[in-house]
Amino acid sequence: xxxxxxxxxxxxxxxxxxxxxxxxxxxxxxxxxxxxxxxxxxxxxxxxxxxxxxxxxxxxxxxxxxxxxxxxxxxxxxxxxxxxxxxxxxxxxxxxxxxxxxxxxxxxxxxxxxxxxxxxxxxxxxxxxxxxxxxxxxxxxxxxxxxxxxxxxxxxxxxxxxxxxxxxxxxxxxxxxxxxxxxxxxxxxxxxxxxxxxxxxxxxxxxxxxxxxxxxxxxxxxxxxxxxxxxxxxxxxxxxxxxxxxxxxxxxxxxxxxxxxxxxxxxxxxxxxxxxxxxxxxxxxxxxxxxxxxxxxxxxxxxxxxxxxxxxxxxxxxxxxxxxxxxxxxxxx
Amino acid sequence: xxxxxxxxxxxxxxxxxxxxxxxxxxxxxxxxxxxxxxxxxxxxxxxxxxxxxxxxxxxxxxxxxxxxxxxxxxxxxxxxxxxxxxxxxxxxxxxxxxxxxxxxxxxxxxxxxxxxxxxxxxxxxxxxxxxxxxxxxxxxxxxxxxxxxxxxxxxxxxxxxxxxxxxxxxxxxxxxxxxxxxxxxxxxxxxxxxxxxxxxxxxxxxxxxxxxxxxxxxxxxxxxxxxxxxxxxxxxxxxxxxxxxxxxxxxxxxxxxxxxxxxxxxxxxxxxxxxxxxxxxxxxxxxxxxxxxxxxxxxxxxxxxxxxxxxxxxxxxxxxxxxxxxxxxxxxxxxxxxxxxxxxxxxxxxxxxxxxxxxxxxxxxxxxxxxxxxxxxxxxxxxxxxxxxxxxxxxxxxxxxxxxxxxxxxxxxxxxxxxxxxxxxxxxxxxxxxxxxxxxxxxxxxxxxxxxxxxxxxxxxxxxxxxxxxxxxxxxxxxxxxxxxxxxxxxxxxxxxxxxxxxxxxxxxxxx
Numbered sequence: 001x002x003x004x005x006x007x008x009x010x011x012x013x014x015x016x017x018x019x020x021x022x023x024x025x026x027x028x029x030x031x032x033x034x035x036x037x038x039x040x041x042x043x044x045x046x047x048x049x050x051x052x053x054x055x056x057x058x059x060x061x062x063x064x065x066x067x068x069x070x071x072x073x074x075x076x077x078x079x080x081x082x083x084x085x086x087x088x089x090x091x092x093x094x095x096x097x098x099x100x101x102x103x104x105x106x107x108x109x110x111x112x113x114x115x116x117x118x119x120x121x122x123x124x125x126x127x128x129x130x131x132x133x134x135x136x137x138x139x140x141x142x143x144x145x146x147x148x149x150x151x152x153x154x155x156x157x158x159x160x161x162x163x164x165x166x167x168x169x170x171x172x173x174x175x176x177x178x179x180x181x182x183x184x185x186x187x188x189x190x191x192x193x194x195x196x197x198x199x200x201x202x203x204x205x206x207x208x209x210x211x212x213x214x215x216x217x218x219x220x221x222x223x224x225x226x227x228x229x230x231x232x233x234x235x236x237x238x239x240x241x242x243x244x245x246x247x248x249x250x251x252x253x254x255x256x257x258x259x260x261x262x263x264x265x266x267x268x269x270x271x272x273x274x275x276x277x278x279x280x281x282x283x284x285x286x287x288x289x290x291x292x293x294x295x296x297x298x299x300x301x302x303x304x305x306x307x308x309x310x311x312x313x314x315x316x317x318x319x320x321x322x323x324x325x326x327x328x329x330x331x332x333x
Numbered sequence: 334x335x336x337x338x339x340x341x342x343x344x345x346x347x348x349x350x351x352x353x354x355x356x357x358x359x360x361x362x363x364x365x366x367x368x369x370x371x372x373x374x375x376x377x378x379x380x381x382x383x384x385x386x387x388x389x390x391x392x393x394x395x396x397x398x399x400x401x402x403x404x405x406x407x408x409x410x411x412x413x414x415x416x417x418x419x420x421x422x423x424x425x426x427x428x429x430x431x432x433x434x435x436x437x438x439x440x441x442x443x444x445x446x447x448x449x450x451x452x453x454x455x456x457x458x459x460x461x462x463x464x465x466x467x468x469x470x471x472x473x474x475x476x477x478x479x480x481x482x483x484x485x486x487x488x489x490x491x492x493x494x495x496x497x498x499x500x501x502x503x504x505x506x507x508x509x510x511x512x513x514x515x516x517x518x519x520x521x522x523x524x525x526x527x528x529x530x531x532x533x534x535x536x537x538x539x540x541x542x543x544x545x546x547x548x549x550x551x552x553x554x555x556x557x558x559x560x561x562x563x564x565x566x567x568x569x570x571x572x573x574x575x576x577x578x579x580x581x582x583x584x585x586x587x588x589x590x591x592x593x594x595x596x597x598x599x600x601x602x603x604x605x606x607x608x609x610x611x612x613x614x615x616x617x618x619x620x621x622x623x624x625x626x627x628x629x630x631x632x633x634x635x636x637x638x639x640x641x642x643x644x645x646x647x648x649x650x651x652x653x654x655x656x657x658x659x660x661x662x663x664x665x666x667x668x669x670x671x672x673x674x675x676x677x678x679x680x681x682x683x684x685x686x687x688x689x690x691x692x693x694x695x696x697x698x699x700x701x702x703x704x705x706x707x708x709x710x711x712x713x714x715x716x717x718x719x720x721x722x723x724x725x726x727x728x729x730x731x732x733x734x735x736x737x738x739x740x741x742x743x744x745x746x747x748x749x750x751x752x753x754x755x756x757x758x759x760x761x762x763x764x765x766x767x768x769x770x771x772x773x774x775x776x777x778x779x780x781x782x783x784x785x786x787x788x789x790x791x792x793x794x795x796x797x798x799x800x801x802x803x804x805x806x807x808x809x810x811x812x813x814x815x816x817x818x819x820x821x822x823x824x825x826x827x828x829x830x831x832x833x834x835x836x837x838x839x840x841x842x843x844x845x
Contacts, residue, residue, distance in 0.1 A: 201699055208686065209685040212681075214644070215664065
């Protein structure tokens with residue numbers, strides 16, 4: 001009875017307890033996978049390990065990281081959002097359309113992000129208040145948002161954008177490409193949100209056991225709505241960063257993006273069954289996806305094979321997730 | 334070793350287990366266990382949670398492989414690599430969870446895995462007649478084999494699983510706490526099934542916490558403690574008190590604290606509360622008082638607690654706490670007013686299994702605007718409360734599902750104590766908890782009442798209600814049908830709860 005509550009005061013013990021709980025080890029493992037991939041591609045192509053390519057990878061990874069942050073929060077709460085790719089397209093096309101029509105640039109960006117948040121709100125309201133499966137709701141929204149993107153710009157790619165449209169995607173701040181800085185800020189904000197805020201705690205509780213969370217007085221409906229709004233907004237921000245870098249509003253952009261995002265989140269250690277996941281892991285997951293695309297490109301692999309590779313990586317990540325869960329369940333008794 | 338008073342030669346054991354050991358990382362779950370089951374006997378297995386009963390059961394069922402030791406089945410050595418192999422060898426396990434497919438009929442469940450076929454297609458006729466014969470054999474004559482399993486009661490689902498085991502030609506049937514989901518009437522029926530199985534020559538391993546069942550069923554009783562076998566006794570060799578002492582080393586009469594509480598002023602009053610499953614419920618509750626709520630499963634006990642707490646819809650009626658009328662259908666309003674609910678299903682409603690003790694204990698604490706997450710105040714408060722309730726955990730960072738059921742429940746109680754609770758609604762607070770931890774929970778409930786909390790206690794265990802409650806209200810079909818003093822007898826309570834049971838059953842039949 002005296003050994004009831006000991007060792008709580010010693011921080012190292014807590015640290016190792018966390019390690020044993022698997023967080024640290026899992027993050028370590030994904031980091032090692034990333035490094036192995038890097039060394040493999042470095043061996044395959046001498047253009048891989050250059051500073052300019054590194055910046056290229058990071059710039060490409062930025063939209064993925066941004067959208068994956070919102071998705072991580074949703075998936076920790078045991079939700080899912082398949083509409084992110086279409087929301088990315090619709091928001092960027094909407095912003096481009098407004099910019100062409102003469103709306104001030106940052107006003108256009110803001111409207112784009114608000115549009116993403118609104119789509120997320122619709123997702124969240126339907127999922128949380130009517131308790132419908134998020135897969136079906138957001139699958140429907142995937143189609144709706146893509147349709148909206150084409151409706152805004154029937155004549156394919158929008159041209160005639162103002163000159164400073166590309167500023168967000170191509171300029172640098174303190175020597176770093178702006179998209180990377182934006183991604184870092186979003187990731188930091190989400191890390192603080194998930195790891196330290198009260199709502200963050202609630203998200204883990206909802207994902208771990210929604211009924212227990214509800215019976216503990218947590219407003220599950222409102223929390224879920226907030227998460228889908230955040231997910232829609234980050235997808236829209238990712239779209240704007242991407243459109244700014246590419247210098248166009250393209251309704252065809254982001255097809256299959258949801259798969260990359262979900263793959264990044266799952267590779268990063270967020271469980272499909274909810275209740276666990278960290279932004280640090282998600283960032284590594286997003287980098288793995290980006291390095292994979294970049295490395296295969298440099299190695300001269302056909303783009304279509306990259307689709308195959310990404311699909312394989314996603315399935316492999318889910319198998320690993322399952323195995324880890326089973327392992328946890330087996331070790332429990 | 335086991336004395337047999339009957340003159341005929343001792344029956345040949347069907348399963349003999351020798352020197353069985355099993356370790357898990359950091360725990361010796363079983364050490365050098367000897368155990369056997371004869372054809373045609375009920376061998377009860379008792380012990381506190383963590384004593385090793387479940388581990389032994391799972392080894393016999395092929396879920397775990399033992400580290401050392403041997404299993405003989407009908408005289409030949411056996412080793413089961415999987416539950417399927419154990420099943421093929423004639424060992425069936427009826428676990429607490431109902432492993433039936435809800436979307437299939439009773440008959441389809443019974444033949445599942447070995448379906449009769451005709452021209453390569455499922456032969457429904459033969460499936461139904463086979464299922465019928467098996468259900469008749471165990472005395473479930475009135476259970477329609479074509480009904481979908483999701484419409485069956487827990488007792489009927491259990492019957493389906495037993496029939497399935499018989500169809501697979503099981504010789505040994507292991508039942509792991511089979512009565513915990515059952516009502517009193519259904520328990521009788523299960524006992525009847527057990528004695529039928531016994532007389533048809535099956536060997537039965539019966540795992541239970543409940544002394545009454547062991548008294549009634551056990552031909553032999555094996556007591557486990559801390560992964561080792563303490564004793565195997567024949568029927569009548571030991572009283573219930575002796576068995577409890579063997580299990581925990583304590584006397585049974587120390588189970589409940591003396592009722593020397595003095596109820597204070599009125600804190601909760603419920604008037605005319607009506608919802609989908611309750612109608613016009615009114616009562617009052619004082620500080621320092623424990624109000625027992627009796628009734629059959631489905632009588633609206635759970636729904637009453639959940640309605641007071643705002644978790645189930647309320648159509649009309651008032652809940653007044655400390656003179657203030659509570660906003661309807663709002664859990665957060667109830668919590669703010671100091672109402673707490675410890676729900677019936679700990680694992681699916683009470684805890685967040687993958688989170689830590691600390692996180693679980695501060696789930697409600699975190700909701701208060703003035704409280705800061707991740708603060709030292711938080712961990713100090715949680716540490717003090719869990720220590721007060723004697724939660725046994727290596728650290729507050731431990732995942733809660735690694736703790737025993739009793740300790741999990743103590744964390745759930747801590748969660749509410751941290752929220753400055755006035756009224757504690759307890760729904761089956763000791764379900765699936767071993768005797769030692771039960772006693773601790775009883776002490777805690779008593780201590781809370783003495784501190785001035787008002788407690789409502791829903792329980793299917795009569796001794797628990799009688800041992801703790803100052804008053805007992807009896808529910809039936811969603812209404813309170815009577816009130817009894819804490820000194821009432823079990824018979825009085827049962828009589829009241831069964832009063833309208835017949836008309837209720839008619840009503841249900843009409844609906845279908």
